[in-house]
Amino acid sequence: MAGKTIFITGASSGIGAESARAAVQAGWNVGLFARSEDKIAELASELGDKAMALPGDVTDMSSQVEALDKLADQFGSVDAAFANAGTGLSAAGTEAGDPEEWEKLVQINILGLLWTxxxxxxxxxxxxxxxxxxxxxxxxxxxxxxxxGASKWFVHGYGGNLAEEMREFGGRCTVIAPGMVDTPFFDSPKPDKLHPEDIARSVVFALEADPRANVQEVFVMPVN
Structure with missing residues (x-):
């Protein structure tokens, strides 16, 4: 099937789902990876034959390897991957923090991203x-x-290191860095903040930069 192909984790809602919609609108095929099988199936149905639902757990590397192989078989290649899956914490700070929550956060925000x-x-x-x-x-x-925040410092540092590594074979690496976005990540709505489609447009902007240019970071903050 014609067109480039992108693999997106955390694709069932928020930034991941909107990035999938924006990518398809821009002519890309998309692989939708998330644990919520029903949500990605519904999104794939909405997006049509340019989308493929790939249920799986981001903390399981073999699940991601299998999903990427299926995506490549379906569309011929994988031209981009968006390590978007992430989680937050219910208790802020170190003293009040829950070590079990920290472990889950590291599994998803750091190891899950490394597995992708x-x-x-x-x-x-x-x-x-x-x-x-x-x-x-x-x-x-x-x-x-x-x-x-420390888990996201890892992402920024690792992203810069990856950009250097991927440059050796003509690849590119971009960190998408949003401020507060109105997504299910937060318990209460934030309608005056950024919307997922704002970040999705930044994703497409980075993807569609001329191949000679690596947009290494897109930093998007709400006006209010």
Whole structure:
């Protein structure tokens, strides 16, 4: 099938789902990876034959390897991967924090992202493709005791290192760094903040940059 193909984790809602919609609108095929099988099946149905639902757990590397292989078989190649899956914490700070929540956060925000990168790299090396990582404004400034923020500092540091590694084979790496976005990530609506489609447009902007240009970071903040 014609068109480039992108693999998106955390694709069942929020930034992941809107990025899938924006990518299809821009002519891309999309692989929708998330645990919520019903949600990605519904989204794939909405997007039509350019989308493929790939249920799986981001903390399971073999699940991601299998999903990427299926996606490549379906569309011929994988030209980009968006490591977007992430989680937050119910208790902020170190003293009040819950170590069990920290472990879950590290599994998803750090190891899950590493598994996406490792699983996607053979495909991206073949296609001279692009890796995108969801960072955060919380990974660009110090927030008192924030373990979540520290996980996003990892993403920003690792993304820069990956850009250097991927440059060796003509690949690119971009960190997408939003401020507060009105998504299910938060318990209460934030309608005056950024919307997922704002970040999706940033994803497509980075993907569609001329191949000679690597947009290494897109930092998007709400006006209010």
């Amino acid at each position: 990168t490792k699983a996607a790299m053979p495909h991206l090396k073949k296609s001279k493709g692009q890796l995108l990582l969801t960072g955060s404004a919380a990974g660009r400034r110090h927030i008192k005791g924030s373990v979540y």
